[in-house]
Amino acid sequence: MEIKVSPNRMVLLQLKKQLSMAIRGHKLLKDKQDELMRKFISFIQNYRSRREAIDEMLAEGYRKFLGARAIMSRIELFNATEALPNQIEIKTDEIRIMNTRVPVIELVSMKSHKNYSTITTSASLDASLKDFSEILPVIIKLAELEKRIEILAIELERTRRRVNALEYVLIPTLEDTIHEISMKLGENERATLTRLMKIKDIVRRH
Amino acid sequence: MKSRLIVLFLIVTAGLILAEEQTGISVTNLPSSWGLALAAFGAAISVFLAGIGSSMGIGLSASAAAGVMSENPAGFGRYLVLIALPGTQGIYGFVAAFLILQRIGAFKGPLKAITPDQGWYFFFAALPVAFACFLSAVYQGKVCANGIYMVAKQSKESGKAIVMGVFVEFYAVLGLLVSFFLINAVKM
Amino acid sequence: MGDSKYAYPTGALRAKENTIIDRHKINSLADAENEYALLNLLRETIYGDFITEETTPSSFENILSLTFQRECNFIKEITPEPNITNLFFLKYDFFNAKALMKSSILDVQTENLYKDIGLISIDDLKSYINEESKPKLNNALKETLDSIIKDKKNINLFEIETRLDKSYLHYALEQSDHYLLLKDFHKSWIDLTNICSFLRFKLDSDEIELFKYSFVYGGYLEKSVFLNLWKEEMLKSSDFSNRYKSLIETALEEYQKEKTLEIMEKGKDNFLLKKLQNAKYLSFAPEPFYAFLLARENEIKILRILFVGMINKMSREKIRKMLRVSYV
Numbered sequence: 001m002e003i004k005v006s007p008n009r010m011v012l013l014q015l016k017k018q019l020s021m022a023i024r025g026h027k028l029l030k031d032k033q034d035e036l037m038r039k040f041i042s043f044i045q046n047y048r049s050r051r052e053a054i055d056e057m058l059a060e061g062y063r064k065f066l067g068a069r070a071i072m073s074r075i076e077l078f079n080a081t082e083a084l085p086n087q088i089e090i091k092t093d094e095i096r097i098m099n100t101r102v103p104v105i106e107l108v109s110m111k112s113h114k115n116y117s118t119i120t121t122s123a124s125l126d127a128s129l130k131d132f133s134e135i136l137p138v139i140i141k142l143a144e145l146e147k148r149i150e151i152l153a154i155e156l157e158r159t160r161r162r163v164n165a166l167e168y169v170l171i172p173t174l175e176d177t178i179h180e181i182s183m184k185l186g187e188n189e190r191a192t193l194t195r196l197m198k199i200k201d202i203v204r205r206h
Numbered sequence: 207m208k209s210r211l212i213v214l215f216l217i218v219t220a221g222l223i224l225a226e227e228q229t230g231i232s233v234t235n236l237p238s239s240w241g242l243a244l245a246a247f248g249a250a251i252s253v254f255l256a257g258i259g260s261s262m263g264i265g266l267s268a269s270a271a272a273g274v275m276s277e278n279p280a281g282f283g284r285y286l287v288l289i290a291l292p293g294t295q296g297i298y299g300f301v302a303a304f305l306i307l308q309r310i311g312a313f314k315g316p317l318k319a320i321t322p323d324q325g326w327y328f329f330f331a332a333l334p335v336a337f338a339c340f341l342s343a344v345y346q347g348k349v350c351a352n353g354i355y356m357v358a359k360q361s362k363e364s365g366k367a368i369v370m371g372v373f374v375e376f377y378a379v380l381g382l383l384v385s386f387f388l389i390n391a392v393k394m
Numbered sequence: 395m396g397d398s399k400y401a402y403p404t405g406a407l408r409a410k411e412n413t414i415i416d417r418h419k420i421n422s423l424a425d426a427e428n429e430y431a432l433l434n435l436l437r438e439t440i441y442g443d444f445i446t447e448e449t450t451p452s453s454f455e456n457i458l459s460l461t462f463q464r465e466c467n468f469i470k471e472i473t474p475e476p477n478i479t480n481l482f483f484l485k486y487d488f489f490n491a492k493a494l495m496k497s498s499i500l501d502v503q504t505e506n507l508y509k510d511i512g513l514i515s516i517d518d519l520k521s522y523i524n525e526e527s528k529p530k531l532n533n534a535l536k537e538t539l540d541s542i543i544k545d546k547k548n549i550n551l552f553e554i555e556t557r558l559d560k561s562y563l564h565y566a567l568e569q570s571d572h573y574l575l576l577k578d579f580h581k582s583w584i585d586l587t588n589i590c591s592f593l594r595f596k597l598d599s600d601e602i603e604l605f606k607y608s609f610v611y612g613g614y615l616e617k618s619v620f621l622n623l624w625k626e627e628m629l630k631s632s633d634f635s636n637r638y639k640s641l642i643e644t645a646l647e648e649y650q651k652e653k654t655l656e657i658m659e660k661g662k663d664n665f666l667l668k669k670l671q672n673a674k675y676l677s678f679a680p681e682p683f684y685a686f687l688l689a690r691e692n693e694i695k696i697l698r699i700l701f702v703g704m705i706n707k708m709s710r711e712k713i714r715k716m717l718r719v720s721y722v
Contacts, residue, residue, distance in 0.1 A: 064654070066702060066706055066708065067654070067656055067716070069702050070698060070699040070702040070703060070716060071659065071695065071698075071699065071716070073455070073458075073459075073694075073698065074455045074506075075489075075506045075507065075508060076489070076506075078506040079489075079492070079493045079496070079504070079506045082493075082496065082497075082500075082502070082504065082506065114552045114604065115496075115550065115551035115552050115555075116551070116552065116555050117492075117552065117555030117556040117558070117559045117608070118556070118590070118591045118594055118595070118604075118608050119555075119556060119559035119560065119563070119587050119591065119608060119610070120489070120555075120559055122659055123590065123593075123594050123598070123654070123655035123656070123658070123659060124654060124655075124656060124659075126594055126598055126599075127598065127653075127654060127655075130598065130599075262398075265398055265401075266397060266398055266401045267401075269398065269401040269402040269405070270401040270402065270404065270405040271405060272402055272405065273401065273402035273403060273404060273405020273406035273407070273408075273409070273472075274405040274406065274408060274409045275405075275409075276402075276405070276406050276409070277406050277409035277410050278409040278412070348397060348677070348678070351401050351404075351405070351677065352677050354405060355404060355405060355408040355677060358405065358408040358409050358412070359408060359411065359412060
C-alpha cells in the first residue's frame, strides 16, 4: 500500500520526516499504553478484592434483613423502612491519570436517624440497616473505582487503536511509499545515466 | 341472681314473722287452714327452686354445646348426656313436691286436715331438696359446660366429663333423700 | 347471670382452638423439603381455604393475612366482652395511625396498612390525621394523635412512632386492670419491651436519650433499674428481675457469640404466649378470646419464618432457632 504522490525528492524528504515522527509517536504511545495497562490491571485487582468484600458485607446485611423479614410482617417492615430519611451528601471532582480525566466521588456526610419505634420492630432490622449504612461509603468508593476502570478501558482501547494504526498502517505505508519513491528516483537516475551514456556514445561515434 | 332468690326467701319468712307480730297470731298458733297452705308452699318451693336451678344449668351446658357445634357440628351424641345432666335436679324437686302432695291427699278424695305444726314440718322438709337442687344444678351446669369444652378438644374423654358432673349430682341426691325421709316422717 | 354470656362463645372458641397448629404439626412443617412441600402441608390446615391450585409459595403473605382477617372477624362476632378483645384489634389501629401519620409528614401515599383488622376505618383515621374531620376515635389514640399534631413541626418520625406505641401499651394495661392474667401479661410485655429497647440502644448504638424516650412506664421494672445499669460494662441476667432471668441469660450468651438479639425477641414472644397459655383453663372469662388471637398471631409468625426461611434457602438450624413455641 502506498500513497499516491509525485515521486520527487521534495516529497521524499517530507515523507521521511513524517516517518521518523510516526516512529517517535509510536514509541510514545506504546509507552503510554503499557503504563495504562499497568494501571488498569492494578485497578482491576483492587476492584476485584473490594467487590468480594462488599459482596460479603451485603450478604451479611441481607442475612440480618432476612431475619427481620421473617419476624415482621411485610406491612410492618415496609412501613418501618419506608422513606428512610438517610440524607447523604456526595461531592464529585475530577483528577488526571495519564492525561485522562477520571472522577473522584467523596461521601461528605451521612446522617442516619432511626425513624421507627423500637417497641414494635425487630432488633434484626437495626442490625441490618446498620450494616447497610456501613456498606454505603464502601459502595461509593467502589462506584468511583468502577467508573475509573471504565474510562481507562476506553482510553486504553483508543491508545491501542492509535498504536496499531501507526504500527500496521501508517508506518508501513510511509515506508512503502518512501521505498517506492526512492526506487523510482533511482530508476530515473539510472534512466538518465543510460541516456547520457547513449548520447555520449552517439556523440563519440560522430 | 342466686343472692336475690335467697333475699326473696328471707323476705317471705320475715313477712310471716311480721304478720305474726302485727296480727297477734303466733306462728305456732295459726288458724288450722294455714297448715295446708304451708304444706303447699313447701311443695311449690321445691319444684320452683329446683326447676330454676335446672333450667339455668341446662341453659349453660346447652349454649356451651351449641357454641362448640357452631364450629364443629359433628358429635352431638357425645354432648347429649352432659347437656341433660343438670336437668335431673328439676325432677328431684318434682318428686319431693309429688310426695308432699300425696301426703296431704291432693290426688285422692278431699284434702286432709293439716295443723299448722304439720304444715311447717312439710315446709321445712321441702327446703333441703329445694336448695340443694337449686345450687347444685347451677354448678353442675358449669361443670358440664366445662366438660363439653373438654370433649370438644379431646373427643374420647366424654366419660370422664360425665363422671365429674355426677359428683355434683350426688349432693342433689342427698338433698332429695333427706327431704324424702323428712316428708315421710310427718305424723298425720 | 354473667356466666351464661360466656357459655356459647367459649364453646365456639374451644372448637376453634382445635384448629391451632400444634407443636408436632409445626415440627413436621419445619421438616418440609422446600416451600412447595410446606404449602402442600398447609392445605390440610385452616390456611388451606385460601390455597388454590395456582397459589405459589411467594404469595404466602396473602394466605396468612386473609386467614388472620377471617379469624379476627370470627372473634369480633362471638366475643362476649368486646372491651378486652378490642384491645388486641386496637393494636392494629395504632399501627395504621403510625403509618398514616408518617405518610402525612413525608407527604407520600402509603399502601402498607392493615385493612379490616382494626376497629376504626382507614378513611376515618386518615381524615382525622389530616385534620379534615373529627370522627370518633378511641380516647387514648385521639389524645396521642392530638399531641403529635400539635408538635408536628418539631417532632421526628422516631418520636411519633414511639409515642403511639407507648400510649397503646399504657392504654392496654389500664384497660386490663380487672383481669389479673391480662394485667400480668401487659406488665410483662412492657418489661420485656423495655429490656429489648435497653439492649438494643445500649449494645448496638449506645444512645441513652433514645432509650429514655422509648421507656414505657407501668411494668414491674422501674426506669431507675435500667438507668443504673447503663454504665455497666458486663451485663448479668441477675441485674434485671428474677422474673426474666433464664430468658435474659440465654439472650446475653447469644449476643456474646453472634451479636444478634434474635434469641431475646424469640424469648419475649414465647414468654408472653406462655403467660396467656393459662387462659386455656379459664372458662367463663374474656381472657381465652384474647389468648386465641395472640395464639393465631404467633402461629402466623411461625409460618412466616418457615416460608421466608425456605424461600431464601436459610439453613435448617437457623430456621429452627428462630421458631416460636406453639400455643397448643
